[in-house]
Amino acid sequence: MADAATPVVIEASALDQLISILKSKGFEVLGPVRRDGAIIHDHVESSADLPRGWVDAQSGGRYRLHQEGDAYFGYTVGPSSWKRLLHPPEQPLWRCGTRDGEIRIDAAPVDETRHALLGVRPCELAAIAMQDKVFLDGPYRDPHYAARREGLFIVAVNCSRSAETCFCTSMGTGPKARECYDITLTEFSDGRFLANAGSTEGTEILGALSGRPADAADVDAAEAATDAAARQITRRLETRGLPEILKTSPEHPRWDEVAARCLGCANCTMVCPTCFCTDVEEINDLASGDSARVQRWASCFTADFTYLHGGGAVRESSRSRYRQWMTHKLATWHDQFGTSGCVGCGRCITWCPVGIDITEEAAAIRGSTEGG
Amino acid sequence: MSTVLAPNPQADPMVPVLARITRRIEEVPDVVTFEMEAPDWNGFAPGQFNMLGVFGVGEIPISISGPASEPDRLVHTIRAVGPVSRALAGLAEGAALGLRGPFGNEWPVETARGRDVVVIAGGLGLAPVRPVLYHLLENRNDFNKVILLYGARRPEEMLFTGELSAWRARFDIEVAVTVDHAAIGWHGHVGVVTSLLRNVGFDPASTSAFVCGPEIMMRFAARALVDAGVAPGEIWMSMERNMHCAIGLCGHCQLGPVFICRDGPIFDWARLKPLMMQEEL
Ligand SMILES: Cc1cc2nc3c(=O)[nH]c(=O)nc-3n(C[C@H](O)[C@H](O)[C@H](O)COP(=O)(O)OP(=O)(O)OC[C@H]3O[C@@H](n4cnc5c(N)ncnc54)[C@H](O)[C@@H]3O)c2cc1C
Ligand code: SF4
Ligand code: FES
Numbered sequence: 001m002a003d004a005a006t007p008v009v010i011e012a013s014a015l016d017q018l019i020s021i022l023k024s025k026g027f028e029v030l031g032p033v034r035r036d037g038a039i040i041h042d043h044v045e046s047s048a049d050l051p052r053g054w055v056d057a058q059s060g061g062r063y064r065l066h067q068e069g070d071a072y073f074g075y076t077v078g079p080s081s082w083k084r085l086l087h088p089p090e091q092p093l094w095r096c097g098t099r100d101g102e103i104r105i106d107a108a109p110v111d112e113t114r115h116a117l118l119g120v121r122p123c124e125l126a127a128i129a130m131q132d133k134v135f136l137d138g139p140y141r142d143p144h145y146a147a148r149r150e151g152l153f154i155v156a157v158n159c160s161r162s163a164e165t166c167f168c169t170s171m172g173t174g175p176k177a178r179e180c181y182d183i184t185l186t187e188f189s190d191g192r193f194l195a196n197a198g199s200t201e202g203t204e205i206l207g208a209l210s211g212r213p214a215d216a217a218d219v220d221a222a223e224a225a226t227d228a229a230a231r232q233i234t235r236r237l238e239t240r241g242l243p244e245i246l247k248t249s250p251e252h253p254r255w256d257e258v259a260a261r262c263l264g265c266a267n268c269t270m271v272c273p274t275c276f277c278t279d280v281e282e283i284n285d286l287a288s289g290d291s292a293r294v295q296r297w298a299s300c301f302t303a304d305f306t307y308l309h310g311g312g313a314v315r316e317s318s319r320s321r322y323r324q325w326m327t328h329k330l331a332t333w334h335d336q337f338g339t340s341g342c343v344g345c346g347r348c349i350t351w352c353p354v355g356i357d358i359t360e361e362a363a364a365i366r367g368s369t370e371g372g
Numbered sequence: 373m374s375t376v377l378a379p380n381p382q383a384d385p386m387v388p389v390l391a392r393i394t395r396r397i398e399e400v401p402d403v404v405t406f407e408m409e410a411p412d413w414n415g416f417a418p419g420q421f422n423m424l425g426v427f428g429v430g431e432i433p434i435s436i437s438g439p440a441s442e443p444d445r446l447v448h449t450i451r452a453v454g455p456v457s458r459a460l461a462g463l464a465e466g467a468a469l470g471l472r473g474p475f476g477n478e479w480p481v482e483t484a485r486g487r488d489v490v491v492i493a494g495g496l497g498l499a500p501v502r503p504v505l506y507h508l509l510e511n512r513n514d515f516n517k518v519i520l521l522y523g524a525r526r527p528e529e530m531l532f533t534g535e536l537s538a539w540r541a542r543f544d545i546e547v548a549v550t551v552d553h554a555a556i557g558w559h560g561h562v563g564v565v566t567s568l569l570r571n572v573g574f575d576p577a578s579t580s581a582f583v584c585g586p587e588i589m590m591r592f593a594a595r596a597l598v599d600a601g602v603a604p605g606e607i608w609m610s611m612e613r614n615m616h617c618a619i620g621l622c623g624h625c626q627l628g629p630v631f632i633c634r635d636g637p638i639f640d641w642a643r644l645k646p647l648m649m650q651e652e653l
Binding site: 134295298300310 | 470
């Protein structure tokens with residue numbers, strides 16, 4: 001068996017070993033599965049559930065899967081991010097009703113299931129780290145996020161292939177994982193994996209898999225695989241000085257131009273792995289007479305988002321809403337959380353029905369600002 | 373010195389406690405003041421707000437309008453403007469409601485020690501600054517001149533008229549009121565609240581201003597104060613935005629880089645001006 005810190009080379013069959021060890025330790029294992037023409041995350045029972053041989057082709061407003069090769073992790077990122085699990089679209093907060101003549105408020109229990117995530121991409125690790133800052137590091141913590149996050153076991157997968165919409169290299173988040181994982185895997189073209197541990201629990205589990213200690217050639221080969229993915233990336237977002245440029249360009253004509261194309265559908269905020277905004281809504285249970293409060297994903301693209309009695313929406317125009325979205329991601333996020341709010345996963349480009357491209361919009365504003 | 377009190381961050385900050393209305397006062401049409409009791413209520417600092425919820429309806433931010441020197445007393449003044457505030461204002465004495473808080477920062481009254489203090493309030497904005505007025509009058513010797521300028525739309529919408537006349541009778545606070553639209557029998561000033569600034573004397577180089585009211589009124593007040601020579605960093609105002617959480621997590625209250633709920637709601641004009649002068653930020 002390999003010593004704790006050394007990487008290990010495992011066969012594809014060890015994936016099943018890994019899944020069953022995680023299950024035996026009480027983890028609910030979630031990973032990539034192919035459903036309704038996309039790769040999403042769901043319960044995985046064995047490696048047979050993984051989308052082996054499926055590869056995506058993505059571009060502005062377009063996502064298609066096709067069969068190519070036999071890699072387990074040949075696809076890149078799909079429409080759902082791990083935000084769906086950690087900060088779900090709907091989160092009950094509490095319930096209130098009369099019990100034995102007394103009004104009682106009961107907090108919604110936190111989810112104590114320990115989840116193991118299989119196939120988390122480097123950009124998605126970065127997104128989780130960004131949401132950690134939002135939900136755990138501020139003056140108030142979100143206890144539901146905290147509970148799910150604390151129990152997490154993360155098996156990351158480095159990218160050996162990138163999509164046309166990827167720009168993680170610009171955001172410094174990929175295609176190789178650097179932080180926030182228990183195990184990382186790099187898939188080789190011959191079906192084997194280089195496995196690295198990033199935590200004590202990861203080291204322990206890795207030690208139980210059948211494999212052999214990696215040699216320098218294996219490590220170089222893994223490096224070459226992620227380098228190849230990095231070289232494939234053509235999209236670029238120049239971040240140098242960008243926060244200042246965006247914050248000082250609120251009247252740039254480009255905002256009008258993009259607003260004319262934007263449908264205000266909010267897809268970009270839903271697929272974004274870092275967007276965290278929510279509505280808090282009251283619901284009534286007519287049968288029991290109880291009322292309950294739930295938290296649901298919200299988007300700065302809606303009129304309700306900034307509604308104020310008397311004046312209506314503060315952000316009335318789609319120009320101001322697109323400007324809020326992009327300026328928040330790329331500029332004011334730095335003021336609020338000390339990092340960019342964009343990981344370069346490209347989901348907002350792919351899932352925009354009209355293919356609006358954040359890298360192109362940022363470049364347009366930078367271009368004429370710097371030029372003039 | 374008052375300190376900002378935060379709710380216990382260990383507990384779930386989105387879950388309210390059960391509060392009760394102990395006294396209901398009809399101020400003017402559509403505006404009520406509640407005296408309330410809430411378990412473990414520990415007091416607040418002037419300027420802070422609570423999230424008040426009507427079960428089955430919703431929850432909204434409401435400033436605390438009572439004296440901070442009496443930590444046992446919890447007072448809110450609410451104007452019915454929409455679904456939640458209307459349901460809230462309609463609650464009777466004894467009714468239960470949900471409460472989370474206190475949230476937000478405080479009016480920096482301590483920085484105004486030894487200086488002239490000008491309080492400018494418009495409409496319901498008098499309620500969120502009333503704790504400041506209580507503090508100034510309770511610690512009157514700590515401050516130089518104290519001036520209150522208050523504007524309402526109509527005479528019959530004027531809040532806290534009993535207290536206003538009591539303060540007017542004092543010699544240690546100058547109170548001037550105005551209405552936008554006079555009615556028969558009104559002998560006072562008519563015009564926007566900023567027009568009152570011309571009639572009062574203060575030393576602009578040593579003045580702190582606390583402003584609360586509709587955003588447009590606060591903008592004009594800030595401009596008038598700056599024109600009079602008050603430093604932008606000494607002009608404080610309480611901002612209103614749509615709020616769903618009050619704890620910096622729902623994103624609704626963002627104004628550029630700031631979360632109004634968490635970084636505010638009180639900001640100085642030097643910081644706010646670039647954000648407020650930008651349309652639809
Ligand atoms: C810091 C701060 C202090 C304030 N202090 C005071 C004060 O002291 N006194 C005072 O009268 N006002 C105060 N306000 C203003 C007060 O919060 C608004 O008047 C109130 O939010 C209006 O809500 P509404 O539902 O009555 O009306 P609307 O303006 O129609 O609704 C406002 C928002 O409330 C939410 N909402 C409405 N209905 C529901 C529902 N059924 N379920 C869930 N959410 C719903 C929605 O987000 C909606 O956009 C303050 C505001 C802030 C930000
Ligand atoms: S971009 Fe919009 S939806 Fe996303 S976090 Fe920012 S304000 Fe919220
Ligand atoms: S009210 Fe939710 S972030 Fe400020």
